[in-house]
Amino acid sequence: MIDEAKQAVAIDYVLGELSSTEAAAFERELATNQELRKFTKELRDGFASLALAAGAVRPPPDLFSRILAKTNSPKRSKIILVSFLPWAIAACLAIGLLILRAENSRIKTEVADLSRRDVLAHLQIASLQAQVNAYSKASAIVVWNAQRQTGLVRFQELPATEPGHDYQLWIIDPSEKAPISAGIVSVDSGNAATVEFRPAHPVTAAAKFAVSIEKAGGSTAPQGQIILVGQ
């Protein structure tokens, strides 16, 4: 139980009202007092929630490239360097393939590493890749919680569907005869989407995830073109 006096100190700490000496002393206490740490985390999360009261405004489109330029990201540096050379396209393709292979290998290693961590042991992370040229830039990452039977999928570079069609997410469960629908996906004007999903019925083992183009409103089984697949 955190007494009122300690609560007051925690509040002043979160609000930045403590002197540097007081803040340092409080941080030492936080390091050893789990209950106080939890209380302070909840205070900070509650205080930061006030940011949500401000209206969301999309920043200027070029701001992210300005940020990247200042971060000296190694990947960014490579892009700038090669973009002015006449053989850039061929070189980029070759580098891109190498990066993709390395990235794929790295993600697999990371996922294997993650699965060893208790906190994420019940999570499955899948990287979905394009199956058709028209969607070659599209990608998605799925985080699936088998225990809770819920997941989150994040799409990037996925163009809007033609009128009368929808993207539909599927879970391939080897114990089922047909893929299980995980719902319809709508992308925003930035060709991105983040969707929390629940499958139409319980999934025993999610072997793969796929995205197809279906008629508007979705289908009970995939009928349209499969554009993304991953495991």
Place this chain on the structure above:
Amino acid sequence: MDEVEEQYNVELIRRVAQGDAAAFATLYDRFSPILYGMALRMMNDAGEAEDVLQDGFIYIWRRASAFDPSRSSLFAWLAMIVRNKAIDKLRVRQRGERLHERVSNFPELFSDRDERSALEPLLRESRARLQSALSEVSAEQRQVLELSFLSGLTHEQIAAQLGAPLGTIKARIRRGLLRLRQVFQGDI
């Protein structure tokens, strides 16, 4: 925000900490509209808000490994970084009339100025809960909470500007913050 969402966020920032520019782009795409909206609200100047967001994300890129999920949610960590960058700038340009403007002309909250910038569904849900929670506290508590967070004023400055005793301002902020803690306990 639920556990899956937060674990996704933790994985995202872990990849940013490893220098993954794609993960950094995803993080930016996911959180920049609300963080820029907050910076714009605090600075009331688009150019300065861009500088704040830029400074904030450069800091996030460089210090991603410092994120500790036991100390705050990722959203709270990001919001506090950008808020602190905004406060730094506000304190540099701080003048008496500015303080007065920041208190008396504090704008209406909870309005997205750009429909395309609609929040992530889960952030939208959290915001609805915040709005509901703030509607339950007194107008005075709400005012000082919003001023404390979005104006960057110290308790003393808020007390001076509102003409209320410092103890009263502190008590209002504390009660309001404890209420927010209850609403978002184990959340965001």
